[in-house]
Amino acid sequence: MGTFKIEGGHSLSGEITPQGAKNEALQILCAVLLTAEEVTIHNIPNIVDVNKLISILEDLGVKIQKKSKGSYTFKADDVNLDYLQSEQFKQDGRGLRGSIMLVGPLLARFGKGYIPKPGGDKIGRRRLDTHFEGFINLGAKFRYNKEEYFYGVEAKKLKGTYMLLDEASVTGTANILMAAVLAEGTTTIYNAACEPYLQQLCKMLNRMGAKISGVGSNLLVIEGVDQLGGTEHTMLPDMIEIGSWIGLAAMTRSELTIKNVSWDDLGQIPTVFQKLGIRLERKGDDIYIPEHKNGYEIQNYIDGSILTIADAPWPGLTPDLLSIILVVATQAKGEVLIHQKMFESRLFFVDKLLDMGAKIILCDPHRATVIGHDFKSTLKATTMTSPDIRAGVSLLIAALSAKGTSTIHNIEQIDRGYEDIDTRLRAIGAKITRV
The missing domain is CATH 3.65.10.10 (Enolpyruvate transferase domain)
Incomplete structure (x- = not known):
């Protein structure tokens, strides 16, 4: 210690x-899983939580190259979904609360997302209901292994819908948003979080080809698209x-x-x-x-x-x-x-x-x-x-x-x-x- x-x-x-902003980094890094094309991100902070997430992405098969201090390229064109069921992932994901935001992109692009109960700061209860209720609203099936504290969602195809979030959760909004960009039809998220970091995520996804309107407000409308492309992004x-x-x-x-x-x-x-x-x-x-x-x-x-x-x-x-x-x-x-x-x-x-x-x-x-x-x-x-x-x-x-x-x-x-x-x-x- x-x-x-x-x-x-x-x-x-x-x-x-x-x-660079820690809370933005955790969202933006998960979003690289939404495309098979190269994504370049600048101003990534060199801190433990962010480095843990980069390590998880690497174990998932994402090709990562460090260009300079704080600048990396990511290419998720050969994702290893078997890693999600491994003991190593159960261990790695448990040590990082931000790992919950891997679920939305994985569910959207590959039809399934798993996560162990995340850790993080001991500052009180930090429930995950908003995340999973959002995925269920989009048509995903939810399952939970009580013995291993392991969550999973699966869906052949997500379908856009209207939802009113029970709380304006930043990570919950980000996760549902990342799932909705590749869903079929239109998703409306009311009582959405609208922090600058979430606005940054929306702008990045729109540059990748997503169709998100209402950025900066608590009412987001997402028209689903078939696929997203690469982009370059600088964090606040x-x-x-x-x-x-x-x-x-x-x-x-x-x-x-x-x-x-x-x-x-x-x-x-x-x-x-x-x-x-x-x-x-x-x-x-x-x-x-x-x-x-x-x-x-x-x-x-x-x-x-x-x-x-x-x-x-x-x-x-x-x-x-x-x-x-x-x-x-x-x-x-x-x-x-x-x-x-x-x-x-x-x-x-x-x-x-x-x-x-x-x-x-x-x-x-x-x-x-x-x-x-x-x-x-x-x-x-x-x-x-x-x-x-x-x-x-x-x-x-x-x-x-x-x-x-x-x-x-x-x-x-x-x-x-x-x-x-x-x-x-x-x-x-x-x-x-x-x-």
């Missing part, structure tokens, strides 16, 4: 460039990483520039940090965060009541940033209620922040009230373990602002979502070593 040693309390400075920067660096700059009172952020795809993120009192400026497509020498003050609502920051489906705030926002609030002036609606275990990492001296009241599994220190007392260094990707980075940000040397164990969780994070942080002045 890997460990970070972090000497906190130092100001950082310079420029940092966000990696990772908005969660961008939010992480905004929080890092504020907590360490550092002057930072975040490069090439694709500002127009950030939605609520800059506004939410501004509500915490953090000043940031748009410079072209960069975000400039000045040094917050005098700290930052949380805005109340107009009537003076306490600010609530909650997650919501796009264009609301992504739940992946709430852990970081909570940490940033520990040094703000004022109070804020953090309401994490989606996952009932995601706020349990606050006990580690309490050990560091933060003032947080965990109201219930979904809500925490944070009373900021206003930098009048700093967080104290401690030893902790990363429970999931986002909580891990939040604790890392807390450690970089704390006095003394902190230790974070289980950093493999952080590596799952952040590319070469210690090297990139050292480049802007962080004192962090990987043990």
